[in-house]
Amino acid sequence: MPTAREECLRFLSGVGAFQSSFERWNCVLDNDAHSVREPKWLFQNKLDGIICHNRNPVVLNECLKRGIPCIDINDETPAIPGIPKIRPDNAAIGQTGGEYLMDRGFRNFGFCGFNSESWSQERMSGFREAVQLVRHDSAELETGYTLNESELLIEVQDDWAAEQEKHIIDWIASLPKPVGIMACNDLRAVQVVTACLQLNLSIPNDVAVLGANDEESRCDLCNPSVSSVPVNAFYWGQVAAKSLSSLMNGESLDFCEKLIEPLEVVTRKSTDVLAVPDKHIAQAMKLIREKACEGLRVEDLLEAIPVSRSYLEKRFRKYFGKSPQMEIRSTQISQIKRLLIETDLTLSQIAEQTGFSQSEYMGVVFRRVTGEPPGTFRAKMKMNT
Known part of the structure; x- marks a missing residue:
């Protein structure tokens, strides 16, 4: 290894x-x-x-x-x-990336991968499937990727990086903006960031860039830092x-x-944006991300934002492919998963921290969304079975 x-x-x-x-x-x-x-x-x-x-x-x-x-x-x-x-599960990694960029409000998508690697192609297929489910298309670029004789390190020839950069620059220049691009791994994501900077494009406003594997050092050393889908x-x-x-x-x-299956996306500067032209809908999403785990309701959104319920529902579905209530639940479930994996908090304590008045109801919602009770999820993730 x-x-x-x-x-x-x-x-x-x-x-x-x-x-x-x-x-x-x-x-x-x-x-x-x-x-x-x-x-x-x-x-x-x-x-x-x-x-x-x-x-x-x-x-x-x-x-x-x-x-x-x-x-x-x-x-x-x-x-x-x-x-x-x-x-x-490489297909699930790609699906997670596609769903994440859609949740950021993007309607134009791209995937940048390697044509010689089946894991990259599986991730591209999952990404494509996710965006096509809501009737979007994904532009795709694949180029070569080789390993040296020990089969542990990328074989970087003198002109390899320059050739990759040229292909990616030409491809990104042809894409409609703003666009959300997922790369097959973090190395590829850094190459996409470099190409965007060469084109004087704003990251993440013109191009949001998402990697995979969550190599923290590589992601953090890039400027702007790169968001990534972690392998568990x-x-x-x-x-x-x-x-x-x-x-x-x-x-x-x-x-x-x-x-x-992968973990939740680690968000860094390369995707820290909402690509939504409607300021009211962007405000609604911002409130959901900040307050969903404080017991936020759709009624609370309507009190804070001067729009009708029908407007909020229709426009939210237009940009994110889901209702405000579904997004509230999705945000809560993501936080519940994190607490189940990373802490030893009781289910009652987790319910309190994620906006549920009772742990029993939290369990019902969690099972409806994920297909398993929170206790089973925790045991599976911590190998306590």
Whole structure:
């Protein structure tokens, strides 16, 4: 596993959290793919199980030959029979990005990805599906992306960045503005930001830019800082560790491939905007984001904004594809999810902090929206099942 990537470090933290609570493992970490070049180096150890991120199948095939339980977590190569695969739900990452940009009021959309990577194409497909559901189209740009022989780092040739930038500049210049663009990952998002600055476009007013994977250092070092859809890497690591433990204990798994859903978008300066020309509707959305978890009602919006209910409903649906009440609920649910994952607050305390008078009613609403009770969601995310 390439520990230079922040996502991989969060994954390893999840593995560590599982083993500290449930197992007493002695782990060997191969963070430079030495085992891919020299499999004998890895298998000279007496191994009871392996988690493998690398896209080269040599380690996986050796595990099959030797009967060593193995979990494949690479999201580029297809699953190998006999080796369970656990990877991010890339289509859901794209859908999350599309829905997020629509919630910002954008009506023009673009996706910038890599044509040689299936994970990028899955994210593009999810993004496209999300915006087409509300009858919008997405402009798309894909160019090349290669890895070096260790298959851990991008192979950056002298003219690679310049060629990428030229393609992206020409593409962005052709798009109607304002436009919300999702990039397949944060590296690509930074390239989109650079291209926009070369065109003297305002970010986020002319172009809002959203990345994926939430590499915090890369996102924060960019100016403006880049918003991103995070992979739920900590939970991913927990699931992989628990699955490997089951295999090592002689148990069978009830899946061949498991997909890990993303977390909520981390908003930074590159998308901190509402692309809505109607000042009353923009004000309504601002109030919802600020006060939804204080028990805000549609009636409260109408008291604060000088428009009729029918005007508010129609215009809100026009720009966001949903009613004000649905947006209030969506904002509350997002906050409930965050508190369930990041805190140990009771359901009564969470209800109080998110605008519900009773935890029972919060549970009913949460289940109606997400399909599961809050307690089940928390257990799933914290691996307390």
